[in-house]
Amino acid sequence: MSKPAARVIDLPCEHTSALVxxxxxxGFDVDVTTDPVASDANVRVWFLNMELPDIDLAGLxxxxxxxxxAEIILMAxxxxxxxxxxxxxxxxxxxxxxxxxxxxxxxxxxxxxxxxRQTVVLDEDQDIEPLDQFGELRGSxxxxxxxxxxxxxxxxxxxxxxxxxESGTGKExxxxxxxxxxxxxxxxxxxxxxxxxxxxxxxxxxxxHEKGSFSGAERRHAGFFExxxxxxxFFDELAEMPIELQAKLLRVLEVGAYRRVGGExxxxxxxxxxxxxxxxxxxxxxxxxxxEDLYYRIARFPIQLPALREREGDVAGLTQFFxxxxxxxxxxSITLSAAALEQLEQHSWPGNVRxxxxxxxxxxxxxxxxxxxxxxxxxxxxxxxxxxxxSVGESIDEAxxxxxxxxxxxxxxxxxxxxxxxxxxxxxxxxxxxxYEEDGASGNPEDETG
Ligand SMILES: Nc1ncnc2c1ncn2[C@@H]1O[C@H](COP(=O)(O)OP(=O)(O)OP(=O)(O)O)[C@@H](O)[C@H]1O
Ligand SMILES: [Mg+2]
Numbered sequence: 036m037s038k039p040a041a042r043v044i045d046l047p048c049e050h051t052s053a054l055v056x057x058x059x060x061x062g063f064d065v066d067v068t069t070d071p072v073a074s075d076a077n078v079r080v081w082f083l084n085m086e087l088p089d090i091d092l093a094g095l096x097x098x099x100x101x102x103x104x105a106e107i108i109l110m111a112x113x114x115x116x117x118x119x120x121x122x123x124x125x126x127x128x129x130x131x132x133x134x135x136x137x138x139x140x141x142x143x144x145x146x147x148x149x150x151x152r153q154t155v156v157l158d159e160d161q162d163i164e165p166l167d168q169f170g171e172l173r174g175s176x177x178x179x180x181x182x183x184x185x186x187x188x189x190x191x192x193x194x195x196x197x198x199x200x201e202s203g204t205g206k207e208x209x210x211x212x213x214x215x216x217x218x219x220x221x222x223x224x225x226x227x228x229x230x231x232x233x234x235x236x237x238x239x240x241x242x243x244h245e246k247g248s249f250s251g252a253e254r255r256h257a258g259f260f261e262x263x264x265x266x267x268x269f270f271d272e273l274a275e276m277p278i279e280l281q282a283k284l285l286r287v288l289e290v291g292a293y294r295r296v297g298g299e300x301x302x303x304x305x306x307x308x309x310x311x312x313x314x315x316x317x318x319x320x321x322x323x324x325x326x327e328d329l330y331y332r333i334a335r336f337p338i339q340l341p342a343l344r345e346r347e348g349d350v351a352g353l354t355q356f357f358x359x360x361x362x363x364x365x366x367x368s369i370t371l372s373a374a375a376l377e378q379l380e381q382h383s384w385p386g387n388v389r390x391x392x393x394x395x396x397x398x399x400x401x402x403x404x405x406x407x408x409x410x411x412x413x414x415x416x417x418x419x420x421x422x423x424x425x426s427v428g429e430s431i432d433e434a435x436x437x438x439x440x441x442x443x444x445x446x447x448x449x450x451x452x453x454x455x456x457x458x459x460x461x462x463x464x465x466x467x468x469x470x471y472e473e474d475g476a477s478g479n480p481e482d483e484t485g
Contacts, residue, residue, distance in 0.1 A: 039151035040064040040077045041144075044095065045084040045110065050133045054082065057137060061144045062152075071095060076102055079151045080144065083127070085111045085118060092122055100126040103345065104177035106147055106184070110135075124337055128185060143184060150180055166352040170212030172205060173356055176346035182209075185338060190216035195288075195308040195333045197273070199316065200340030202451040203389030206311040207271065209340060214267040219307055222266025227259045230275035230450075231465040237280050239296045242287075248297020260293055263306045273310040273333065274319040275462050281326040288332050308333060313451055343384040343391060350380050353388060357395040358406070369399060375406045386449045393447035439467055 041063040045051050051067060058065045063080065069087065081099040085092060099107045107127040109119060119130045131140070167175040169183040189196055190213050198206040207226070214224045232240050239249075243258030259268055270276070276284070287293040288308065292301040310333040312319065319325035343350065354371060362368055375398070384390055398410040423441050425434045439457065446452040454464040 037077060038062070038064045039079045039148055040066070040075070041080040041082070042071065042075075042078045043067045043082045044069065044071050044087070044090075045082065046087065050110075050135070054135060057135075057140060058144060061141070062148045063144070071098065078105060079147050080106045080108065082108050082110055085109050085122070092118075093125055096122060096125045096127055103341075104181055106143075106181065120331070120335070124334075128181070129188065139188075143188075146180075146184060150177065166349070166356055170215050171208045172212055173353060174346055174349045175352055176341070176349045178341035178346050179349065182338070182340065186213060186216065189213070189336050189338075191218055193218075193307055194335045195310070196336045196338060197316075197330070197334035198309065198311040198338050198340060200311075200313065201342050201385075201387055202313045202449050203387030203447075204340040204342060205388055206313070206340060207269075209338070210267070210269045210271075210309045210311060213309060214269075214307075217267065217307060219266050223263055224267045224269065225259050225263035226269040226271055228271045228465075230272040230461045231469065233466065233469065234277050237277060238283070241280070241284065242293045242295055243298075244296035245298045248295070252297070255295070258295065260287070260304050260306060261295075261302065265305060266307070268306040268308055270308070270310040270333070272312060272461065274312045274314045274316070274325040278323065278326060281329045285326065285329045285332055288329075310334075343387040350382075350384070350391065351376060353391055354379055354395055357392055358399065361396070361399045369402050369404060369406060371406045372408070375408050375411060378408045378411055386447055386452055389449055390447050435467075436471060439464065440471075 039062070041058045043051060043054060043058075043065065045067060046069060047067055055065050055067060058080070064077075078099075081095075083092065083095055083099070084090070096107055099105055106129070109122055109127050109130045110133055111119070111130070112133055123130070129143075166173040167180065167183070169179075169186065172179070172183070186209065196213060198209055200206055210226070211224060214220060227240070239252070239256060239258065241258050241260060243261050244252050244256050246252060246255045287304060291304055293304055294301060312325075314324070316325060316330055316334070316337075320327045320330060343353075354376065358369060358371055379391070379394070386393075394412050395406075397412055398406045401410040423437055425437060439453070442457055443450065443453045446456065450464055451461055454461045457464065
């Protein structure tokens with residue numbers, strides 16, 4: 036294989052020659068052109084000048100992102116927010132104004148170059164390598180390394196970030212990792228699960244309330260904004276937030292101040308915002324689930340998390356990682372057979388890392404020294420393997436409860452997949468789970484952690 040290459044789409048000028056020199060010093064083969072042709076697997080970094088006349092940016096990004104792992108870097112003479120936002124949504128990774136910040140670009144490019152070289156070596160290696168780790172995330176695939184680079188860039192800024200990705204791809208872990216690597220890491224991390232909060236409590240949960248502001252408000256209550264002050268506020272399942280509240284939230288984000296329910300004083304909000312959804316935002320907007328203006332406000336920096344099936348090599352690495360963790364916890368030394376590994380590699384993992392983790396957990400329990408294919412959950416049966424015992428005389432509520440809990444378990448606790456299978460909305464599922472929790476212990480349905 037030949038040397039990793041970089042392609043610069045620009046009119047040659049002093050900035051271009053400085054950039055070419057930098058790329059060459061890192062090791063890349065560089066070509067500068069105003070007329071980009073086909074995509075080329077060897078090209079690991081694309082620099083696109085957004086200001087070239089007649090440039091078809093969308094088409095270029097499509098070409099450049101064809102193999103999904105190249106870095107697409109936009110250059111412009113000045114900050115052009117709407118266009119940049121759109122390009123980033125289409126797959127560009129970074130945006131820089133000329134002249135370039137060499138201190139930032141140099142290590143980034145060196146990293147990309149090193150990775151491109153290693154990929155060649157790794158392909159020939161049969162052993163399961165220990166996984167790269169970034170914050171709480173694990174994975175060594177090119178897609179994950181690209182994600183790490185992105186997180187490294189965005190973490191120390193105060194830009195709001197929207198995490199997009201299928202269920203189980205690690206959105207919550209990424210949110211925590213962003214917080215840990217941010218300038219507000221010493222502050223609190225508050226996660227608000229927008230699907231889990233009953234609609235009538237939303238406003239007071241978000242902004243807090245004063246004593247006596249509504250019947251039942253016996254004490255002053257600090258909302259998420261107040262408790263996350265000086266830290267990060269993570270809106271999980273953002274598209275499940277009631278739409279009228281989205282308007283209120285947007286106002287607070289724009290103005291930077293809010294009031295407790297029943298309160299008079301304006302409180303300043305100083306929080307870093309991260310959102311997440313496993314819906315396609317365009318569709319959620321079209322379906323009137325997500326306000327477009329709120330989307331644009333939070334998605335200043337949209338990050339698409341790769342599905343597990345796109346992360347070559349990571350199924351093996353993560354499997355070994357989960358087995359190691361169980362071994363350590365149980366002081367055992369269970370191993371993985373080649374046949375079981377092959378079966379895991381064949382699966383398409385619609386439930387992503389969460390599904391893999393629960394498959395490994397199940398196999399680990401069944402295995403006797405070595406995990407064999409028969410210990411793995413049957414893929415197609417994963418959903419329907421559990422029979423449900425319902426007896427005559429039981430209430431419909433009780434039967435529903437059993438069905439919901441069993442479906443959830445069969446889906447490895449993936450609530451979206453369970454809701455889809457049950458034919459109910461995610462919000463309804465959460466409402467039911469809240470009820471069950473209240474019936475049971477005096478559990479707190481909020482998902483919050485510090
Ligand atoms: N890169 C990763 N490395 C290690 N563990 C991971 C990774 N990604 C996900 N996991 C594990 O998979 C599970 C699901 O992750 P997480 O809850 O962050 O997913 P999610 O994208 O928020 O899913 P959902 O949309 O269903 O809420 C967690 O147990 C998490 O620890
Ligand atoms: Mg989640």
